[in-house]
Amino acid sequence: MDCIDRCGSAFRYCPKCGAAALRFVGSKLITCASCSFELYLNAAAAVAALITDETGRLLIVVRAEDPKKGMWDLPGGFADPGETAEEALRREVHEELGLELASIRYLCSYPNVYDYKGLRYATMDLGFVCKAKDLGAIQAAQSEVMELLFVPPDEIDTSRFAFDSLGRMVERYRAGK
Ligand SMILES: [Zn+2]
Known part of the structure; x- marks a missing residue:
């Protein structure tokens, strides 16, 4: 299940603050190191x-x-x-x-x-x-x-x-x- 890997190439900027500071955590969480935005990739x-x-x-x-x-x-x-x-x-x-x-x-x-x-x-x-x-x-x-x-x-x-x-x-x- 490499959904998050695909997101890594599709998402570059935080949708909240615009920083290029997204981190891909585990199999389903995207966080922003700049503003602490979080997005869960649930099924x-x-x-x-x-x-x-x-x-x-x-x-x-x-x-x-x-x-x-x-x-x-x-x-x-x-x-x-x-x-x-x-x-x-x-x-x-x-x-x-x-x-x-x-x-x-x-x-x-x-x-x-x-x-x-x-x-x-x-x-x-x-x-x-x-x-x-x-x-x-x-x-x-x-x-x-x-x-x-x-x-x-x-x-x-x-x-x-x-x-x-x-x-x-x-x-x-x-x-x-
Ligand atoms: Zn952000």
């Missing part, structure tokens, strides 16, 4: 939906944008400040696929790293097993989704996922079925 919460159809196939999203364009993904994204994980999941699934969720069941969580524009974010990815109200209403947001696939869980090659955390969720889902 960002992200959510992922394991949505199944009537035959038990899992909905896979092929990413249309970087990072990891063209690789497999699960619907989801980052939680906004003030949201519950369930609210974030419903919002992201609706934004990405136009779907309303009928049921949500927590499955498991895994840590992940997300590289974006020169920064590495530590995330905690929360996986939920979901049913959509009407899967026939699916309408993928073209900016985010290149292709939608329905794949029987046992046939999923977890190495195709953009992020290890998602492959591990699918493995956990298969083990618990």
